[in-house]
Amino acid sequence: MTEIIATVESIPQAKALLEAGVDRLYFGEDEFGLRLPTSFSREEQAELTSLAHEYGKKVTVAVNAIFHNDRIEKLPEYLTFLKSIDVDVISVGDPGVMQVMKQEEYNIPFNYDAQVIVTSSKHINFWAKRGAVSAVVAREVPRESMKILAKNATIPVEVLVYGATCIHQSKRPLLQNYFNYIEREESPAKQRELFISEPQKDDSHYGIYQDINGTHIFASDDVLLAEYLHELAEMGVEQWKLDGIFSPGENFVKIARLFVDARDKINAGTWDSNQGFLLAQKIRQLHPEVRTLDPGFYVLNPEDVK
DSSP states (O other): OOEEEEEOSSHHHHHHHHHHTOSEEEEOOTTTOSSOSOOOOHHHHHHHHHHHHHTTOEEEEEOOSOOOHHHHTTHHHHHHHHHHTTOSEEEEOOHHHHHHTTSGGGOOOEEEOOGGGOOOHHHHHHHHTTTEEEEEOOTTOOHHHHHHHHHHOSSOEEEEEEEOOEEEEESSOHHHHHHHHTTOOOOOSGGGOEEEEETTEEEEEEEEEEETTEEEEEOSEEEEOGGGHHHHHHHTOOEEEEOOTTSOHHHHHHHHHHHHHHHHHHHHTOOOHHHHHHHHHHHHHHSOTTSEEEOGGGGSOGGGOO
8 A cells, every 4th residue: 555645734734634544744843854844843743643643644753854963962862752752753864863773762763865865776775774664765766767766675665746856955044145145134934935046047946945954945846746656556666755845734635635535546446547637737726826846857768867
């Protein structure tokens, strides 16, 4: 059975997502996790975990920041907290976190999430031998490469089927530095929905915001693999990720419900390519108007991915 994972922006939305059929909630706090729709308090994280378990579902907590010395010193206390509330899995990209988790009192099953560098089954299997229970595949892996990767990975792999793709992160406060330079008091927060464009390329439209982890820049087009879900199922891709960082509120819940319905029909053998096309059209109607959608790297020839 394919597992559908969805980010969460609030506790009411979490309940709606669980009732819509989502299998796993993904959340965390900015101190330890990257690019989250909301940074939740410890009390809220405990409530979200309890809520998911009440529905017989699971949670993944983001611990995928890159930890410098000042931040990693805070990690053992956070891992202790996450163990105390019985989180199912944490998402990890920094080997420093795995080093800390070698101590039994801090050990939690982890999803290997190193973003753009996870492009082969050999890479995934290396971390599987070191405790990873699943792995996030880079957004830049095309169809033909995905077939090979999914077939040879020894643990479940997670693929983004809907949501934004980060193409650059800097630890520097680049937006704040820019506003300081032009002598304007502006907020660099995600809620501003800011964009940047390349010179002489008016159609370029890169989402950008700044938080405690630095500056994050996103691809012009968000990912939508609605028309290729049956292919992912046939490949054995066991986890589909829905990222709602730029897709807020009730519409994200409706999108999640559409993916759950598609998954169920694929499992029942009642899905066809025409339904994939119709699904994509429905999602486009619910997606924020200021953001565009396409299949991203998935449909490219591997030889064209540099």
